[in-house]
Amino acid sequence: MITNKDLSFLKAIVGEQFVSTGESVLNLHSHDESYHAPVLPDVVLWPHNTDEVSRIARYAFQRKIPITGWGVGTSLEGNPIPVRHGIVIDFQQMQRVISVRPEDFQVDVEAGVIYKDLNKMLSRHGLFFPPDPGASATIGGMIGNNASGIRTVKYGATKDHILRLAVVLPGGEVIRIGNRARKTSSGYDLIHLFAGSEGTLGLVTEATLKLAGIPANFMALRVTFTKIKNATDTVFKVMSSGFSPAALEFLDSNVIGVLNRDRNLSMEEQPTLLMEFNGFSEEGLKAEMAYIEEICSENGSTFIDKGIGRTERDRLWEMRHLTFESIKRQHPGLLPLIMDVVVPLSGYSNMVSFIKKEVRELQAYVFGHAGDGNIHVIVMDEPTDNRRWSRVDEAHRRIVGQALALEGSCTGEHGVGIGKRSFLPDEHGSSLELMKQIKKLIDPEELFNPGKLFI
Numbered sequence: 068m069i070t071n072k073d074l075s076f077l078k079a080i081v082g083e084q085f086v087s088t089g090e091s092v093l094n095l096h097s098h099d100e101s102y103h104a105p106v107l108p109d110v111v112l113w114p115h116n117t118d119e120v121s122r123i124a125r126y127a128f129q130r131k132i133p134i135t136g137w138g139v140g141t142s143l144e145g146n147p148i149p150v151r152h153g154i155v156i157d158f159q160q161m162q163r164v165i166s167v168r169p170e171d172f173q174v175d176v177e178a179g180v181i182y183k184d185l186n187k188m189l190s191r192h193g194l195f196f197p198p199d200p201g202a203s204a205t206i207g208g209m210i211g212n213n214a215s216g217i218r219t220v221k222y223g224a225t226k227d228h229i230l231r232l233a234v235v236l237p238g239g240e241v242i243r244i245g246n247r248a249r250k251t252s253s254g255y256d257l258i259h260l261f262a263g264s265e266g267t268l269g270l271v272t273e274a275t276l277k278l279a280g281i282p283a284n285f286m287a288l289r290v291t292f293t294k295i296k297n298a299t300d301t302v303f304k305v306m307s308s309g310f311s312p313a314a315l316e317f318l319d320s321n322v323i324g325v326l327n328r329d330r331n332l333s334m335e336e337q338p339t340l341l342m343e344f345n346g347f348s349e350e351g352l353k354a355e356m357a358y359i360e361e362i363c364s365e366n367g368s369t370f371i372d373k374g375i376g377r378t379e380r381d382r383l384w385e386m387r388h389l390t391f392e393s394i395k396r397q398h399p400g401l402l403p404l405i406m407d408v409v410v411p412l413s414g415y416s417n418m419v420s421f422i423k424k425e426v427r428e429l430q431a432y433v434f435g436h437a438g439d440g441n442i443h444v445i446v447m448d449e450p451t452d453n454r455r456w457s458r459v460d461e462a463h464r465r466i467v468g469q470a471l472a473l474e475g476s477c478t479g480e481h482g483v484g485i486g487k488r489s490f491l492p493d494e495h496g497s498s499l500e501l502m503k504q505i506k507k508l509i510d511p512e513e514l515f516n517p518g519k520l521f522i
């Protein structure tokens with residue numbers, strides 16, 4: 068419980084106007100984009116720098132007050148919900164781009180920077196930060212969840228783009244880990260320990276990110292198939308073609324149908340692959356396009372919409388970025404349970420066909436980052452209706468079971484949060500105990516984002 072004395076102390080650290088116990092602010096920081104029940108924090112703070120975050124953590128440690136980090140709350144598994152109340156640290160006041168080093172393909176940023184704003188700024192240098200989760204996420208939140216997205220198939224996830232981190236530990240100590248070199252074999256890989264730890268081990272305040280050059284030219288295709296298996300088998304064929312897709316997505320006919328209805332489009336309501344390739348000359352991309360078309364047609368494609376250049380790429384891909392919003396809009400009053408299984412590519416077709424059977428009686432949409440074996444299933448339903456929700460839960464359980472049987476994972480990119488905690492014993496076996504010991508070592512009082520990852 069936060070006292071008036073606590074509030075006075077916290078105000079002295081960040082300034083009076085950067086502390087709030089107002090109802091609407093607490094509400095805003097009580098939920099993410101998932102169906103998980105909201106929980107109000109006691110207070111929201113907006114620190115300005117690493118030192119202030121450290122002083123807050125030191126005080127909270129003495130008073131045994133829980134702290135949960137907050138980017139913009141776009142998580143899908145309840146990751147930033149402050150389930151034990153206490154302090155929420157919102158990084159909105161820490162949005163400085165500290166320095167750009169184009170010659171090193173690096174940028175130093177504060178944790179509250181929105182990656183889309185960062186990419187707008189970096190485009191002046193011909194550079195970009197590739198992980199692309201779609202929503203307007205912060206760098207701190209992306210590191211917290213090890214977010215990835217449509218470009219991961221070519222560039223990797225957030226963790227693959229971190230060179231250095233400043234992290235505030237429970238108790239307030241600040242550690243600076245990593246270096247500016249593009250590779251290192253020096254010691255334990257602490258960067259990858261913090262990336263994806265969902266703020267349960269430390270709060271990231273600054274990061275040095277690895278950048279990529281913006282490709283010179285783009286080519287994209289939207290390809291439809293009559294049968295799902297033809298589409299999903301084509302994923303492997305494209306991946307093994309020798310050309311490296313910059314994005315390769317699968318969408319089932321339900322997704323195409325909901326987009327048609329919601330956006331007044333008229334796409335073929337069939338299993339669909341959406342692809343992007345990067346290159347230099349138009350001639351080169353044309354030749355590549357012809358080859359990819361041939362692969363698709365050998366695998367039973369029925370329709371291809373295609374184009375070369377940035378405008379064409381944007382035209383063909385726009386609908387993919389609208390998917391989540393369209394699904395939600397078409398089901399007013401219902402909430403989404405979002406599955407995020409990922410399997411080795413050889414198991415992709417098996418996984419998708421298993422999912423389609425499991426969800427045939429539900430209002431379900433199946434799509435995902437096919438090029439890296441990631442599949443999302445959004446089921447729209449009513450969490451407060453126990454009978455209906457238990458069917459959704461059962462399907463979720465069986466689908467994760469199948470992903471694990473195929474030697475995959477319960478979550479490819481959304482993290483564990485609250486929603487995937489029960490799957491960790493099956494996925495990690497005895498190594499889960501080591502994870503718990505690491506948590507205990509770094510956060511013995513369980514103050515940082517308590518109630519997440521482990522049951």
Ligand SMILES: Cc1cc2nc3c(=O)[nH]c(=O)nc-3n(C[C@H](O)[C@H](O)[C@H](O)COP(=O)(O)OP(=O)(O)OC[C@H]3O[C@@H](n4cnc5c(N)ncnc54)[C@H](O)[C@@H]3O)c2cc1C
Pocket residue numbers: 099100135136137138139140141142143146147158178199200201202203204205206207208209210211212213214215216217265266267269270271272391392480481516
């Ligand atoms: C429409 C939509 C599409 C999405 N698509 C994708 C997708 O394709 N791929 C994908 O990976 N995700 C996707 N997401 C999920 C989400 O956008 C990402 O996980 C994103 O990285 C969350 O960022 P955030 O700033 O909102 O963080 P938050 O949700 O606020 O926080 C995320 C986690 O990180 C912790 N945290 C926040 N800041 C810090 C910090 N500074 N230090 C340490 N921990 C911190 C929080 O406590 C929490 O556990 C999508 C979400 C939506 C709504």
